[in-house]
Amino acid sequence: GAVVSQHPSRVICKSGTSVKIECRSLDFQATTMFWYRQFPKQSLMLMATSNEGSKATYEQGVEKDKFLINHASLTLSTLTVTSAHPEDSSFYICSASPDRGRDTFGSGTRLTVV
Amino acid sequence: EDQVTQSPEALRLQEGESSSLNCSYTVSGLRGLFWYRQDPGKGPEFLFTLYSAGEEKEKERLKATLTKKESFLHITAPKPEDSATYLCAVYNNNDMRFGAGTRLTVKP
Numbered sequence: 001g002a003v004v005s006q007h008p009s010r011v012i013c014k015s016g017t018s019v020k021i022e023c024r025s026l027d028f029q030a031t032t033m034f035w036y037r038q039f040p041k042q043s044l045m046l047m048a049t050s051n052e053g054s055k056a057t058y059e060q061g062v063e064k065d066k067f068l069i070n071h072a073s074l075t076l077s078t079l080t081v082t083s084a085h086p087e088d089s090s091f092y093i094c095s096a097s098p099d100r101g102r103d104t105f106g107s108g109t110r111l112t113v114v
Numbered sequence: 115e116d117q118v119t120q121s122p123e124a125l126r127l128q129e130g131e132s133s134s135l136n137c138s139y140t141v142s143g144l145r146g147l148f149w150y151r152q153d154p155g156k157g158p159e160f161l162f163t164l165y166s167a168g169e170e171k172e173k174e175r176l177k178a179t180l181t182k183k184e185s186f187l188h189i190t191a192p193k194p195e196d197s198a199t200y201l202c203a204v205y206n207n208n209d210m211r212f213g214a215g216t217r218l219t220v221k222p
Contacts, residue, residue, distance in 0.1 A: 006157070034210075043201065043214040044158070093157045102148070103210070105157035 002028050004096050006106025013084055013113055021079045021109045023050075023094030029074035030096035034103065035067075038091045050077040084113040116141040118204050120213035127220050130191045135216045137202035138184040146205040147185050149178050151198045152215065158201055161187075192220045
């Protein structure tokens with residue numbers, strides 16, 4: 001089955017620094033990947049759609065300059081949280097699928113900004 | 115506006131005590147309804163896809179059903195290892211919308 005790898009699983013950073021999260025499709029090519037954010041006891045909220053070779057599509061209310069997405073290859077998308085602040089602390093999850101709708105999710109990244 | 119509502123928010127069962135989780139939705143042009151299992155600190159794990167009213171899918175102790183307004187995830191004789199958050203999501207025109215989930219705890 002489709003496998004999506006996400007790294008790192010946990011990261012702690014100082015306020016004002018930037019953090020990069022990687023999402024890789026291991027056994028299939030993904031022209032589109034999705035980035036979600038999840039707060040405790042809440043559902044996944046789509047942040048952006050990452051498109052290989054073109055600009056990402058951001059959901060309303062998501063700051064493009066703060067959450068930089070790069071999808072330079074068919075198997076890798078990265079999310080960079082720039083100038084992180086404590087309120088950016090959250091659980092970030094990516095997903096991808098060779099067949100849209102039946103997505104495979106990464107294992108998630110717990111970001112803590114101190 | 116498309117909405118997905120899951121109930122109950124939390125459910126505590128004794129081992130062997132069967133129950134059902136509900137996912138009600140309002141969406142135009144439903145293309146699929148999905149159930150996922152999410153363990154703490156992990157990404158969601160795919161369980162089922164349902165495409166049309168009347169459809170049912172089974173996997174071990176889990177059975178998912180779908181009507182035009184809601185889906186049920188039935189858990190038969192649950193075990194402690196079934197403890198997790200169960201998420202449903204609807205897929206409509208390339209847009210997936212998730213419910214807030216039901217946190218299931220099964221006590222031995």
